[in-house]
Structure formats: C-alpha cells, structure tokens
Amino acid sequence: MLNSGLLPFAWRVYMPPMTRALTILGIESSCDETAAAVLRLEDGRATLLADVIHTQLEEHAPYQGVVPEIAARAHAEIADRTVAAAMKQAGLSYAGLDGVAATSGPGLIGGVLVGMMTGKAIAQAAGKPFIAVNHLEGHALSPRLGNDCPFPYLLLLVSGGHCQFLEVRGLGDYRRLGTTIDDAVGEAFDKTAKVLGLGFPGGPAVERLAREGDPKAFSFPRPLMNRPGLDMSFAGLKTAVSRAAAEAPLTDTRLANLCASFQAAVCDVLAGRARRALEGFDPGEGEEIRFVVAGGVASNQAVRTALEAEAAAFGGRLVAPPLRHCTDNAAMIALVGAERLAAGGIEGIGDLGAGARPRWPLDEASATRDPAYATGRRGAKA
Template sequence: MTKPLTILGIETSCDETAAAVLRYEDGRATLLSDVIRTQLAEHAPYLGVVPEIAARAHAELADLTVAAAMNTAGLSYADLDGVAATAGPGLIGGVLVGLMTGKAIAQAAGKPFIPVNHLEGHALSPRLGTDCPFPYILLLVSGGHCQFLEVRGLGDYRRLGSTIDDAAGEAFDKVAKLLGLGFPGGPAVERMAAAGNPKAHDFPRPLLNRPGLEMSFAGLKTAVARAAENARSDNEKADICASFQAAICDVLSARARRALEKFDAGTDEKRFVVAGGVASNKAIRAALEAEAEAGGARLIAPPLRHCTDNAAMIALAGAEHLASGRETGEGLASGARPRWPLDEASAKADPVFGAGRRGAKA
C-alpha cells in the first residue's frame, strides 16, 4: 500500500486550456475533476491554430480553469500533494502560461512541482481508466506527432519509427482547409468521409514497400490537393475525404502490423496502445483494432475525451513520477521546451528532421 496522492494537472500546449485533479492510489487513478476549455471560436476564422491568439486565450483562461477544477474536486490547494504542468513540447507561448501557472500554485502552496512532457501524457493516457501495464507498443498519432514507440516503463521509451514529414493529424487539417470544410479539420474530414467512396481516388500510400516503420504523408497531401482543384460538389469532396482517410488507414495499419511482428512482450500479452487526437477517428481505430487482433495483441485506447489534449493525462504522468520518486526535470527551475522528444537519445543520435539550436525536433 502506498500513500494516496492528489495531483493538480495543467495542460496548455496548443489550443485547449485544461485542468484536472486526480487521486492516485496503488497504481490506480481516479479523476476528481476534468475541465477542458477549447478555443474553437477564436481560431475558426483562420482555419488553424494561431499561436499568438492561443497564448492570449490561455492567459485569460488558465486561472479560471484551474479554479473550476479545484471547485469541482471540492479541494483546496493545501489538499494537494503536487502540481504537474505541461513543460513541452508545444506552442511556446501557451506552454509558458501553463508552466508559470503551475509553478505559482506549487510555490504558494509549498507543494512539489512536476514538469511533464506532453507526449508522455499521451503515452500514459490509456492508464487513466484501463489496466495497461508496461511494456506496450504505442502509436502516438496527433496533429503534431506520428510515431511508433516501445514503452518499456515510466520514463523508458524507445522510438521505433516516425513520420519523416507531416504528421497524420496535420495532413487531416490541411485536407480540410483545401476543401473548405472548416476548423477543426480532422473531425470535419471524418464526417465528410462517412458519405464518400473510399475507392473513388487511388491516392498514394508512401513508403509502404520500404523496410522499417518510417511514414510519410506529404505526398498524399499533395495528391489530395490536385484532386481538390476539380472538386465542386459535396459528393466529390466526400469521395476525396473517404479516399484520403482510407490511405491513412492503410499506412498506419501496415506499419502497426510490422511493429507488432517485431515486438516481444515476454510472457505477457501483447498490448498495442494508440493515443493522440487522431486516435479518436473511428475508421482509423477500427483498422488498428483489426491489425491488433490479427497480430495477437489487445488494442488499448483512451476514451475519446482523453485522446485529444487534456489535463487528466498530465496529472497522471505527474502522479506516476511523484509516486516513483523519479525526477522529470528541475522542478521550479524547469523551463518551457518547444521541442521535447520522448526518446531523446534516438532524437540526438538519429534525428528524423534534424536538430535545431533548441534541440532535436523529433
């Protein structure tokens, strides 16, 4: 038996301002509150997230969101055992808002502060409400990231393969913009695809014949752009969306199949975890579930609410690190990081996109 921990989590890495309070006891998490405030109206006119607008919205909403989470949980700051906040990667203005909010609360209340890698939050998110012990294969698929990782334990991640250009979620958003479907793009494409013919267009499936687990979606996006030039009716747009979504499903399924073939879970069952915003796409989830079943693995995915950015996963990551005694950073001295790969050793030794002055990009 371990002492129960009560953690406040804060997430502000992109365009959701979120706060959650989580109780962690004997390896199990119970959410006491989970507040997510979106910025859809602010960014909709631009058909994408504008970093400056996002940062200002976070600054206006952060303290109100935290207060709402604490009130819903029925707790005071003195009742907390720690405060966790996303310290990166993400839009630096938003990350700074959440990081400074978390630090201020932790310092004022005299509680430990745990800086959390946003990607680690996604990696651990299935453990919020499901029995998901280590190790497992993770497909992290979102607007900014698309990579396969072997999750060996808390803080122990090995990159197996990544996109070499666009992330899958980024491709969804750009296709929505090309077709004038509005913002957010991913759900709009999925809705339109439901009425289309997935075989109407023979879009490319890049890199499928190459070894390894690398992926590419830039060429697929270009092919969609050419098809979109002649699309006028909703039926034509629906066919493009359905064909595009089918191509994404095929690429992710083929790579998942190869990842599962290589993964040795020892004597345990094979677990295949999919997390990130794109994991909420029902067609993609169904395709991956079929691959998991064929590969003798169990597909585990967080509830739809916790696929997209949320503070519950940040609180969980903070709680697990605090419970283990592991340090994730320098506490109150930690800084905001626009780039923060989960597998830093691989990112430095073999960067997918190269490294900039602020560190490895992926």
C-alpha cells in the same frame, strides 16, 4: 542533481516508491486547449476528481488553424479560472494536493509558458513539489486513465504534431521505432480539410464526410509502404489530395469521395506500419500483446478499426484512451505527475527550476542521434 532549464525531465536520486494515495493538479496549455484536472492515484489506480477543458475553436476558426499568438493570449486570460474551476469541482484546497504538474513542452511556447508558470506559482505558494511533464508522455500514458494497461506496450502516438511508433517499457523508458519524416497524420487531416474548405477543426470534418464517400474513388499514394522500417510520410498524400481537388468542381459527392479516399490511404499506411511493428514487438514471455493508440487522431473510428484488426491478428488487443482524453487534456498530465511522484523521482520542490521546451522528444537519444527533422536551436523534434 537539480534539473537545468534545458533538461526538465532529468531524473534525480530515487526514493522508495510511495504507497499512500497521491492527489495531483495537472495543467495543460501546449496548443489550443486550456485544461486543468485533479487526479488521485492510489494502489496504481487513477481516479479523476475534476476534469475541465476549455477549447479555443471560436478564436481560431476564422484562420482555419491555430494562431500561436492568439492561443497564448487566450491561455493567459483563462488559465487561473480554469484551475479554480477544477479545484472547486474536486472540492479541494491547494493544501489538499500532493503536487502540481504542468505541461512543459513540447508545444507552442507561449501557451506552454502560461500553463507552466501558473503551475509553478501554485506549487510555490502551496509548498508542494512541481512536476514538469512532457506532453507526449501524457499521451503515452493516457490509456492508463481508463483501462487496465500495465507496462510494457507498443504505442502509436498520432496527433496534430507527432506521429510515431514507440516501445513503452516503463515510466520514463521509451524507445522510438519509427516516425513521420515530414507531416504528422493529424496535420495531414487538418490541411486536407483546409484545402477542401471544410473549416476548423479539420480532422472531425474529414471523418464525418468520409462516412458518406467511396474510399476507392481516388487512387491516392501510400508513401513508404514498400520501404523497410517503420518511418512514415504524409506530405505526398496531402499534395495528391490538393491536386485531385483542383481538377474538378467540389460537389458534395466529390468532397465525400476525396475525404473517404484520403482517410482510407491514412488507415492503410498506419495499419501496414502497425503490422510490421507488431511483428517485431516482444512484450516478454507470457505477457499479453498490448497495442496502444493515443493522441488526437486516436479518436478517429476508422483508424481505430484498422488498428484493432492488426492487433487481433497477432492475438493482442488495442487499447485507447476514452475519447475525451484522446485530444489534449490535463488528466493525462496529472497522471504522469502522480506516477512520477509515486515512483520516487521527485524530491523537495521538484522541477521548479525547469524551463519550457518547444521541442522535447520522448526518446531523446534516438532523436538526437537520428533526427527525423533538422534540430536547429530548438533541438530535435522526433
């Protein structure tokens, strides 16, 4: 069955898994990074042949946040050069590829369309299959880029747009356990930075100042901590920071204390929910407990330390992508494309008829049945 424009991730007739080496071009453009990577998958091991990432920090810094129209134009201006740079770095022509993968959602639709159409054009011109990749699946598999991380594992996906716990049982097999009911944790970091006048991007700025502050200086809320389940909330915490910031002049000491106290609250919430998730996670008899953290916030060292302690308490290990691959990148998109192609889920021209999706949950059944956000015309978010 061919993919429709609304279901670019629908799997078709399965073929026997491929055993030969596969070389995939990946393209990522869902937010404010234009990225291209070439990856080779052989015997289950991924080798990066090229990895190019262009950020748009200068373009968005005056607005202290990503402006979708500016992002889309910037992607359109540099997408072809980014791909050309990656191919040159890999020392390959398009004929040397086995497929082309591109982020097809979720994300800012203008940027998604730029990357997706670039990938489709290359795939069609070179006669290679096109693989439409869910950006969140890229994050979910990103720890497999530089670690021994077989399925199954427990995943905490923490980024600017998403914050959720999932069971990752295999390629394309994801079960949502809990999600934020309002702001994602990365969004809370960025908005806190904006309130405190720390510039853009906000997350790294908050983390830097937090190292100099007292995490107990302010008693910020830990939302939903006493409620059952694994859902989270960060909007109230963000509001509490805003109110505290308005109560007195923002001296250097006060700024550092606000950042440290905010970050400590985030770590407590994530660690508490991780503890509950680990209690209920069963990897199977004799299997190691692997707790994966991925997404942009996974680069925060305080968050990593808190989650590492929780994993160790259950006799497991925390697995995280290399720092370069925590934030948006094309290597993870190429990996998903390679793994899907190797599994035999792609035929002929692949997903060439797929449409871009601003929303695309990993566990679409749970998101549709019990959405954390109103679905609207764009579909369920999480």
